[in-house]
Amino acid sequence: MTTQAEKKQMKSAARLYAVQALFQMESSGQTIKAVCREFEVHRFGATYDDVEFVEGDVEHFRALVDHAVNWQAKIDQMTDRALVAKWPIDRIDPVLRALFRAAGAELVEMPTPPKVVITEFVDVAKAFFPEGKEPKFVNAVLDHMAHEAKPEGF
Numbered sequence: 401m402t403t404q405a406e407k408k409q410m411k412s413a414a415r416l417y418a419v420q421a422l423f424q425m426e427s428s429g430q431t432i433k434a435v436c437r438e439f440e441v442h443r444f445g446a447t448y449d450d451v452e453f454v455e456g457d458v459e460h461f462r463a464l465v466d467h468a469v470n471w472q473a474k475i476d477q478m479t480d481r482a483l484v485a486k487w488p489i490d491r492i493d494p495v496l497r498a499l500f501r502a503a504g505a506e507l508v509e510m511p512t513p514p515k516v517v518i519t520e521f522v523d524v525a526k527a528f529f530p531e532g533k534e535p536k537f538v539n540a541v542l543d544h545m546a547h548e549a550k551p552e553g554f
Contacts, residue, residue, distance in 0.1 A: 407457070413444075413455065418468070418502040421465050426497070478545050482541045513553055
């Protein structure tokens with residue numbers, strides 16, 4: 401039986417994997433089906449070079465990736481409105497672009513409270529950019545996006 405803490409960890413891992421999958425889709429041109437299959441078969445819970453990858457919540461992962469792809473135009477427009485005018489989404493780091501799409505998918509299409517989405521994806525930003533200013537940037541952009549997507553959540 402999976403504990404509440406394990407379920408939370410698996411959802412957090414699904415968010416990280418969703419960002420990686422969206423980045424991979426954009427950079428390689430792979431289909432959503434191919435990328436999802438690769439992650440579910442080869443990454444979730446796998447061990448490479450003595451590093452064990454956490455098991456991800458497959459349903460949450462699939463929902464994030466599906467919604468990010470299906471609602472990409474809406475999410476990108478929402479992200480653009482949250483960014484400074486001189487920095488449209490196509491000019492930002494592709495990892496951040498994938499992160500905003502995954503987070504936007506959760507904000508727009510899933511019942512997760514906005515503060516949880518922000519906290520979780522700021523943690524994902526910290527995993528990718530442990531030394532940089534990106535986590536603070538992500539926090540500011542996601543806060544703006546969350547207020548637009550779910551004003552009732554604040």
